[in-house]
Each structure stands twice: as structure tokens, then as C-alpha cells.
Amino acid sequence: MQCLICGAESVEHHSGYDGKDVACPDCGRYVIAGSLISAMSVGYGLSIKHTREELDRMRDQGQIPILATSNARLLRLNK
Numbered sequence: 001m002q003c004l005i006c007g008a009e010s011v012e013h014h015s016g017y018d019g020k021d022v023a024c025p026d027c028g029r030y031v032i033a034g035s036l037i038s039a040m041s042v043g044y045g046l047s048i049k050h051t052r053e054e055l056d057r058m059r060d061q062g063q064i065p066i067l068a069t070s071n072a073r074l075l076r077l078n079k
Helices: 034-039 048-060
Strands: 012-013 017-022 027-031 044-045 073-076
Touching: 012 073, 017 034, 027 048, 034 044, 034 073, 044 048
Parallel strands: none
Antiparallel strands: 012 017, 017 027, 044 073
């Protein structure tokens, strides 16, 4: 699969989360909520720089990095 943040070739892990558990060689391992994936499918995207900073912040605090619509900086993309 492709990383939902940067598009790099990544691995999806099976998990109990509503969404995807992704391991990207560039962004690291993260969980992305189904609601955020849905928002991205209708024309929104993530800032790679800001998203990676948020993932690093969560990892530094010992948290499982989970991206959801509540903590992601969504950008309206031109289609």
C-alpha cells in the first residue's frame, strides 16, 4: 500500500482500530482513523511536514501516533 501521508510504499498492519495501521519508511508507524481517510477521499489532504511533526510529538510523549480529524491539519486540495 502507499503511505496516506507521503505516498511512499508502505506496509499495512492488521489492528483493531477503525482505520489503518501503517508502517512507512519515511513517516514511521502510525494509525489513521477511518473518518480522516474518508475526508481525504473527498478532496482533503495532509501537510507532510506538519503531519510528521505531529507524529513525532506523539511518539516523544510515549503515545501511539493516531491521526484523526480532530488532530490533523487538513488542507483542501484542488481536484
